[in-house]
Amino acid sequence: MRCARSNRVNDHGSGIEGEQVNDTATNYVTEDGRTIGGVIMEMKNITLRFGGVVAIKDASFDIHEGEIRAIIGPNGAGKSSMLNVINGFYHPQEGEVWFRGEKRPSMKPYEIAEQGIARTFQNIALFHGMTTIENVMTGRQLMMKKNFFWQMLRVGPALDEEVEHRRKCEEIIDFLEIQAIRKTPVGSLPYGLQKRVELARALAMEPKLLLLDEPMAGMNVEEKEDMSRFILDVNEQYGTTIALIEHDMSVVMDLADRVVVLDYGKMLADGTPDEVQKNQAVIDAYLGVEH
Amino acid sequence: MFYREAGQFKATYQEDLQAFPIRQDKIGIGIWLAIAYLYIPFFGIPGLEYGFALNAIMIPVLIFTITTLGLNILVGFTGQISLGTGAFMGVGAYSCYKLTSYFPDANIIVLILASGFVAAAVGALFGLPSLRIKGFYLVVATLAAQFFLEWCFIRIGWLYNFNPSGAIEVPQREVFGVIVTGAAAEPATRYLVVLTILVFLTVIAGNIVRGRIGRSWMMIRDMDIAAELIGVRPLWAKLSAFAVSSYYCGVSGALMVFLWLGAAEVESFDVNHSFLYLFMVILGGLGSITGSYMGAAFIWTFPIILKEVGKRLFDIDPIVMENVSLVAIGVMIVFILIKEPHGLARLWQLIKQKLRIWPFPH
Amino acid sequence: MLESSMGGDGLQSIPALLRRNAKAIANAPAYREKELGIWQSWTWSEAEKEITDLALGFADLGVGPGDYMAIIGRNRPYLYWSMIAAQMVGATPVPLYQDAVAEEMTYVLSHCGARFVVAGDQEQVDKVLEIQSELESFEHMIYLDSRGMRKYDHTRLHAYADVQAKGRAASDQAKAKLDNGISALTYDTTCVMLYTSGTTGRPKGVVLSNRNIIETAKSSSEFDKLGANEEVLAYLPMAWVGDFIFSMGQAPWTGFCVNCPESAQTMATDLREIGPSYYFAPPRVFESQLTTVMIRMEDAGRFKKALFDYFMAHAGKFGSAILDGKQVGIWDRIKYSVGEMLIYGPLKNTLGFSNVRVGYTAGEAIGPEIFDFYRSLGINLKQLYGQTEASVFITQQPDGEVQSDTVGVPSPSVEVKIGDNGEVYYRSPGTFVEYYKNPESTAETKDPEGWVATGDAGFFEESTGHLRIIDRAKDVGKLADGSMFAPKYVENKLKFYPRILEAVLFGAGKDRCVAFINIDLNAVGNWAERNNIAYSSYQELASHPKVLTAIKTHVEEVNRSVAQDTMLSGCQIHRFLVLHKELDADDGELTRTRKVRRKIIGEKFEDLVTALYDGSKSVYTETEVTYEDGGKGKITATLEICDVPVATGSTTMAAE
């Protein structure tokens, strides 16, 4: 399996169709010719504490529409906490989170979902009582509207709705190449596939912003390559903005357009993979540890 | 072994979304229905005295199946424990009693189905705490419901029209000229009414469970945080579960009094019954509709069978056998939980799977 | 209902057949594909519209008479449609093996000078783009699956959907033009060009005319009474003539439905869901399936296993007889029907064969046990003998006259004769037109009267009048002592053992025979687990002493049975070794249809062959291998060589 981006014909990048970008001032073009849109989410001086412990200290960065943004750092660097802040699950004591041009108030988890933010979890959080397709279908929950009465009869509108969304889910299943396990209970699936199903579920929500919490944790090389390919394809096919946490440097460097490096809750660097890789602080704090 | 699935392919999602996509299963269901509707009402159960077969076995089993379906929706599909089932049935029974004394001429079946809504409302009310509290704490909440309602059934004379005996007695009612309730009602009639309501409610339960709402319940059950992050509103998911569950319990309660017991006091709705129904759910299989049937049938008939066997073969005092069956059921609960936490339904699933891939072992 | 509307003339092309079906049986299913979880279906009239629009799109793209259009991808309706659409605009479709590696593809594409390519998905597109510099005539590529394609340079790339959309919007004169084009197609127009992965040398482009295909489709359909409501699963390579005849010949002719699986992984499930009534598979498919059946039954409980063995034994005795409608005692019939209920039925069901009415195997000889196993279950499995040049059918077995060791009687309207050297010749309406741009070879194989040399040696059994194939004519040689050397004959006997995947016999011109053997990782691996033999790699397993002894016993048995045949008793194996790698088409050791390339192997592993003859006990060797991703690598191994006693009556004992 090779990565999709590796053999693109570079010089003819045609830009992202569909959702065009609002303020061109902040646009930029990636090395592989994708035009990235304006800021979709901005973190301003975020500080998060658990009791006395400081998980994140005065971190600020932004995520642009259509880009793949990576947050990396050694274990305990506050990556997951950061994701939970972006996700709205944690509410920082200081700082503001701006999403799609609005300062975000503290919200209930389901309100976050309604805002169009989907995520996967570091330790997989699938619904183990259900099959793959059912799990993916749960992603459509918010888009299904038919009332109790129709649900009860399961004919006419309710059935049509069910069918319509089933079709959408099947497209995603096809996209992530998990047809063979369509009707298998997720509990019995190998780890790698479960991760893929979880991604499928998140995609089913058609999110504005997709958060991936260590999407490649505990995968072998081949699975990692597959996963990277899928992440790239998702970003390209659906133009989805993706923010991902990962500690495997090499993977991130292939995937991400821009990288934020955290260490002990502090931001060490923010920039393109190359810039970050050259950054001395990062090398000391992180790469040093790794190699 | 009996399955011949080769050549059964689905060209539309509608086909694929059926309750029984496999032809052989459809046939199987057909057979069951045929027996239930065409054989039993006329001939009862082979080897058993007709009246006994209907009054002591079929009718209660069918009614408790409805209860179990309801409780299963709450415990099995939504993962919220409840020990208030008995009381919720009571709500159904008493409200049906009140309704029929206010509308003596109304169609009793309609009233029975209507009384379920009262139960649903009460259930939802006592379900409210489930938003803040989980697990065992919720048990306490449902017990509160149980005992508070029991108290109401005793203290609020209005509920039983201030009948000095404190009991509710079922008046005779006709539907389209056929006597359905009261002493004069034919067992067959009552059986058929109960059966039809059960079938109706089963279909509905099956539909809901397979749809959006059912999924939201199971999401809450399997991983509530993930569910919320996907956009499920716990309030609606849980309350709807409580309401639907209680509706089923309410209807079954009304049926229990009006088409089976004929009269009832608070004892018929006490906490011990709540346990009984919980057993039916556990043994039958958490989160399984088929299981609800199995559980109800098993828990109800097992003691009877034991008693009969004890009396006929070894002529053992029924009281003793009663206790033996108590112990036996307890043991079985524990055993099932250890061996197959998903109950008889899962066992059936496994058998079916074996049959589908026969002669291969896996 | 089709027969009525059949007027022979006027139906001289596949597009013509398509249009007839679109009228005669407009609402019957024509194509199905498992996609997005369900079987997406198209009726004949729908298919006809789709294809016409596509054809107009092609025309708009500049495809025209005389063009060659390469088709690369897994079996999908859209690709079949592309072929028909190509024919509509007068172009010649050239289906390619989707697993072909770059250089093969380069050769074929440049040899036929394809101006257009239809590719299934990104992977295929990438392959073509990699080699496009070497293809001077290549102009446009159309891709089906747009996944991952957005960033590609679209000056020469087109999405299938867009092309079709263009066609849908085409002007009336364009439509009229197309209709004229279609009616201009005759029996002599080229229908398709298929590249035979010849067992030797470069692939040759076999040109097949509409006459070839349609006549063959017609007679073969009648032979097996194929009707409009057959179900077939199209899963064999589109570049292979068999699939072409079934899906592009017989399907349009009889009007039955072609079903395409969802993906390679879901094959088994899809087969089961469709439950084909007309099924074709090469022996190895049946082999591996039987192997898996046996492996799965190993784990069955004692009772079940006993039941299985008991009834399979019974089936072994009477199954085929009952299938052939021969005389069988009433009691045995009853017993068989019990077995049908308990074992055969369920087994056929789980394998997806419940509805198979006509099943064929061909391409290679099939092991008697394997063959009989399926027949005894009541599956009407038959053998046919054919090749691309004949549009498949040369001989086939009529119902009720089936044997495992013959290939049946000449198919309708096919003449067969045996040459003096024992080679089989045939002549038929299906006989190919020519090898494209290759008059010499054409002349070699096809004489002026139209007799074609099959290159296989064989003879007609007096008793039955059935043809029996011994071996490839050029492989049949002489040992040093002049006795006959028919390697394939022995190799097949070896391959009939589930543990042996491939075998290569050497001995032409030598004083005795030696062999390479490939173990079946599946079967041997399973056997190894049962006897708790630990192994980490194919190589390690292959060189395990226990495995060697196991194989050795098989070889001895074969020697014994070969010794029976006085004519061939010289072909007994004196020494053999188990190869350290699986013979692989990517390394050129097998053809794409998995036929052994004896000559190439002989050269590649020369060191091993010499070792086998010079009597050394073991040999060290290095081999280059190609990995799935196309990369190359080297593997080294020291192989042990086993001596095998040859059965008495052998002529070459002296050599020991």
Next chain:
Amino acid sequence: MGDIIYGIFADPFVQMWQMPDFLMQVLWEGFVSGILYALIALGFVLIFKASGIFNFAQGIMVVFSGLTLVGLHALGVPAWLALLLTLATMYVLAYSIERLILRNLVNQPDIILFMATIGLTNILIGMGQWIFGGETKTMITKELFLPSGSSVWEPGGGLVIFQHIDIAAAVIAAALIVGLALFFSKTKVGRALRAVADDHQASLSVGISLNQIWVITWFAAGIVALVTGIMWGARSDVSFSLQIIALKALPVLVLGGFTSVPGAIVGGLIIGIGEKVFEIYWGPLFGSGVEGWFAYVIALVFLLYRPQGLFGEKIIERV
């Protein structure tokens, strides 16, 4: 309307004011039953701390132990021996429960374990009725040298009656609690138990296997049950209905928190006194019998504000 308001907010207090001795009597009654609730709750807490199991069978264990004691004595076994034998029985029970149930359910979700204990309840009820018969029995108070009779206290012309058995109950309960406290803090096993409560691995470090720990805790719970059974039996008598009353331990736990011994005691007293006072002074408004649900409703209301109980620690949800 007005008099309802009066009935709720004024009248009860007026009564309390007018008859302080009666109030005192009520409080004392409540106190004693509170202690008994506390004892049952204590049984729950012990097991929950050690094995995280919500032992629904605690109530029936009370009945069962009581029955065994009485039953043995009825067979002519001298009281002291009967007491020992009952203890032995409780040990056997604890042991077999660990062997037959807990062992096979390790790492199962709590809900499953909970349901298993409901199954256990069924078994015990069945066995109890089977062996001893369903009818109620009187506790062998005298034989166990438990005091009977009562003494009267007349504060300022008022009248408060103290049943001696109640006093005994209070004292014994207190003793038992103190005993347990010592057991937990002083002995090796006790410390191990505490360790287990926080971390199952820890127990191994103390050198006691988890299984042993379980047996011990269940036995301890058994002893508590026995004491409760005796006391309760002595105050009223021994019958299976007690098993339902024992459910009151649940609200007690909700108040006290599932893992806190002092919590259990405080909770018990709150419930005990609370429901008595409510029954006596407010009950009439509702038509009496409110004891049946008062405890639960209090617990319910309480839960909505403090889901983790009085002494339980806050639950933090993580992703």
